[in-house]
Amino acid sequence: MKSGNSIPLLGLGVYDMYHQEAELAVLNALAIGYRLIDTASMYENEVQIGNALQQTTIPxxxxxxxxxxxNTDHGYDQALRAFDESLEKLQQDYVDLYLIHWPIKEGRKESWKALEKIYESGRAKAIGVANYTLPFLKELESYANMAPTLNQIEFTPWLFQKEVLNYCQQNNIQLQSYSPITRGQKFNDPRLIALCEKYQKTPAQIILNWNIQLGVSTIPKSSKKERLQENFDAQNFSLDAQDVELMNTFNEGFRICDDPAIFL
Ligand SMILES: NC(=O)c1ccc[n+]([C@@H]2O[C@H](COP(=O)([O-])OP(=O)(O)OC[C@H]3O[C@@H](n4cnc5c(N)ncnc54)[C@H](OP(=O)(O)O)[C@@H]3O)[C@@H](O)[C@H]2O)c1
Incomplete structure (x- = not known):
């Protein structure tokens, strides 16, 4: 069984933005046309995201x-409690998607059971996971009554996790990429610069469009209005199939965040 409504292919990640900055970024993003907001208890800005959602006129x-x-809230009872706290901070009756942030060894199974319970209550329209590479996905399959709707992982041309992409496609799990533009760290790759020249697009736009062409939902973070617009406009063109294929070969295992294998 699967849960949830359709997920936008491009949204706003709100890691590392706080107070007024977070509120304003969400309002600016919504005004531009973003309809997906990705936060987390860990980001300590759920209150500000909730404030922005109270202020917008968008339904x-x-x-x-x-x-x-x-990560500190794993286990059945703790997860149920943590979800209630998140809803309260967000000032919401429901979220569209509730994810396990990292596959913490102690408690991830019990936490998934709690997420299934939360889904049944209707207060999360869909449930899913993050940082679940193949061993974690296969383990989850062995005890889950519900399959995850989405898996959010670090996924870029320089960390092209083809086996996770294939597994998710085969199992009808939406893949979503985080740190999609490598926080700018790969913008000087000459192969990327050549594509920017060919399409007259920015590095962020080329990378984000690569995600979209692969059917991968992506959540770049920016708190700057011009960059929010730039990133959103990545949806307004199409890379040729051969250039998507070319970018699939950039893989070099480059990571921004921890390798989830530390939780095996
Ligand atoms: N599940 C997980 O474990 C996990 C882990 C990491 C991230 N995430 C999610 O994924 C989201 C995005 O990942 P991220 O924040 O790590 O990295 P990212 O989106 O790859 O990069 C964000 C950084 O790039 C800058 N930036 C944004 N647009 C730009 C542009 N067009 N040109 C140049 N620089 C630009 C931003 O600065 P400015 O804000 O100053 O523009 C920020 O410093 C997070 O916000 C979070 O929601 C999830």
Whole structure:
């Protein structure tokens, strides 16, 4: 069984933005046309995201809101409690998607059972996971009554996790990429610069379009209005199939965040 409504292919990640900055970024993003907001208990800005959602005139039903279970809140009862706290901070009756943030060894199974319970209550329209590479996905399959709707992983041309992409496609799990533009760290790759020249697009736009062409939902973070617009406009063109294929060969195992294998 699967849960949830359709997920936008491009949204706003709100890691590392706080107070007014977070509120304003969400309002600016919504005004530009973003309809997916990705936060987490760990980001300590659920209150500000909630404030922005209270202020916007865009109907709640048009916005796809994700939050995540913190690493310190694993276990059945703790996860149920943590979800209630997130909803309260977000000032919401429901979220569109609730994710396990990291596959913490102690408690991830019990936490998934709690997420299934939360889904049944209707207060999360969909449930899913983050940082679940193949061993974690296969383990989850062995005890889950519900399959995850989405798996959010670090996924870029320089960390092209083809086996996770294939597994998710085969099992009808939406893949979503985090740190999609490598926080700018690969913008000087000459192969990327050549594509920027060919399409007259920015490095961020080329990388984000690569995600979209692969059917991978992506959540770049920016708190700057011009960059929010730039990133959103990545949806307005199409890379040729051969250039998508070319970018698939950039893989070099480059990571921004921890390798989830530390939790095996
Ligand atoms: N599940 C997980 O474990 C996990 C882990 C990491 C991230 N995430 C999620 O993924 C989201 C995105 O990942 P991320 O924040 O790590 O990295 P990212 O989106 O790859 O990069 C964000 C950084 O790039 C800058 N930036 C944004 N647009 C730009 C552009 N067009 N040109 C140049 N620089 C630009 C931003 O600065 P400014 O804000 O100053 O523009 C920020 O410093 C997070 O916000 C979070 O929601 C999830």
């Amino acid at each position: 709640r039903s048009e916005i796809y809101l994700t939050t995540k279970l913190n």
